[in-house]
Amino acid sequence: MFEIFGIPSQALFGQLLLGLINGSFYALLSLGLAVIFGMLNIINFAHGAQYMMGAFAAYLLLQYLGLNYWLALVIAPIVIGAIGIVIERLFLQHLRKLDPLYGLLLTFGLALVIEGLFRNAYGSSGQPYQVPPALQGGRNLGFMFLPNYRAWVIALSVVVCFATWFAIERTRLGSYLRAATENPVLVRAFGINVPRMVTLTYGFGVALAALAGVMAAPIYNVSPQMGSDLIIVVFAVVVIGGMGSIMGAILTGFALGIVEGLTKVFYPEASNTVIFVIMAIVLLIRPAGLFGRRA
């Protein structure tokens, strides 16, 4: 036990850890938003609702089918991602030639519908979800206590984020994807099915949100409104980072989580608003965002 700037190390590192956890979710969600935006030119307002659906999927799988956390971690993203694909086919594909604003409005409407349906079915109070047995408990690192589940969330999030980055920036499929973002007509002329790629990209982005939801279920309560407040913060993260780069989205997500955690230690009253304040400052100094390219 020692002190840093008059703050006990336990409190400081504890909040840093919490910040890193939040940052994991910011990174996963802003990454999904960036991937979807790159391909569809749509800001997916339903991202928060889809994250919430992921958490509920984990809860329902356990409650009604007795399937544990590890299975939910695989099944929920697939199921919710499939729902995303249906949404793209039913609604979003009709908006391709319109102003991107209509995509925002439509997904906003979808978010309301989804949240309303879940509130009808499960009320507004949260449902608890147990940490899986294998990850219960924690270890003492000497300067702080590290719960196993939290360490797992951070590790998994880092792995998923970098795997996504690798897939998009360093593989052949990713290069098709980036080419189709730049010039869809030309890529189609090479015999690549761009509309299918768009659909699958949306499904993948939604699956990322659902995965984040499953990971969040044991940490936060599973509740219908868990996504809507989070998504607004993630929007601010996206504005700060700029959506030009995948790596930018990931790094900004983690960094802002840590900043938020530190704010909780030094000036708790501002912890809710610090990200928005940073957004305002970034807009003043570098309007295109930290990693953005000027449009």
Place this chain on the structure above:
Amino acid sequence: MAAALDRSADKYGRKSGRSLAVAFAVMVALFAIGPFVAYPIFLMKALCFALFACAFNLLIGYVGLASFGHALFFGWASYVTAYAAKTWGFSPELAIIAGVAAAAVLGLVVGSLAIRRQGIYFAMITLALSQMMYFFALQAKFTGGEDGIQGVPRGRLFGVFDLSDEMTMYVFVVVVVLAGFLLIYRIINSPFGEVLKAIRENEQRAISLGYAIDRYKLVAFVLSATLSGLAGSLKALVFQLASLTDVHWTMSGDVLLMTLLGGLGTVFGPVVGAFLVVAMQNYLAPFGQWVLVIQGAVFVVCVLAFRRGIVGEIARLLRVAL
């Protein structure tokens, strides 16, 4: 955005003046007989939202800027008005002026940040800033946190008219809302309004013609925020309450829905949309969360099949501007 917006006012030329005058007369007549067929408090609520939606439409419909954070101006103006009337004992007209001034200042600050980015970034920035001010409202002492500011006195207007009388209040609300409506109409048909429409249609072209578009956007933003504040201040007096609901992002969603349903960029659309949405929320209230589901579904239908909105569709069928 621009493609779906109704440009019939330019297309149908002089004929549009007459149709607008007729529609305005019908609207005033409906406001006049309203309190004899419906609850005044319900009508006053719808009127406040009608003004709010018209102010919002000034930005989304005529400049093509979609704000997702207009609850910020509506809600904070209503807080300031409620606080001024209750704690400082301001007369209603001064309390409203205080609320509107607060909204104008907030509009200047938020607007100058938000217009640095376009399109969907603009929407996300306004949403984020309004969420920030929501948290301030939640934590600040003077807003009363979860309780809000309750029991706001309506007072005597100019020291003469007793606003605690429901009919007097109704007449006051109608007069203010109509004044706001006519002011917005005047703005969009002024040379300034023509420049706004030019920015909406083709921003690059407007820049190349030498217009300082950032300044035009900022002025439009501040005007929209100020008039939204006027609506919020009125609402605080009507309900004698200012609460967190008014600053929450769902309020920004509501006003967006009203404008979209009525018709983006139409003169009367926001009024029609406001009455429909308020009526829907009123009659569906017993069904709890279904309101959210239905509102969301209306959004989806409007975007997919109905982008002109109700008034926009009627105007197209009748080949007039409304």
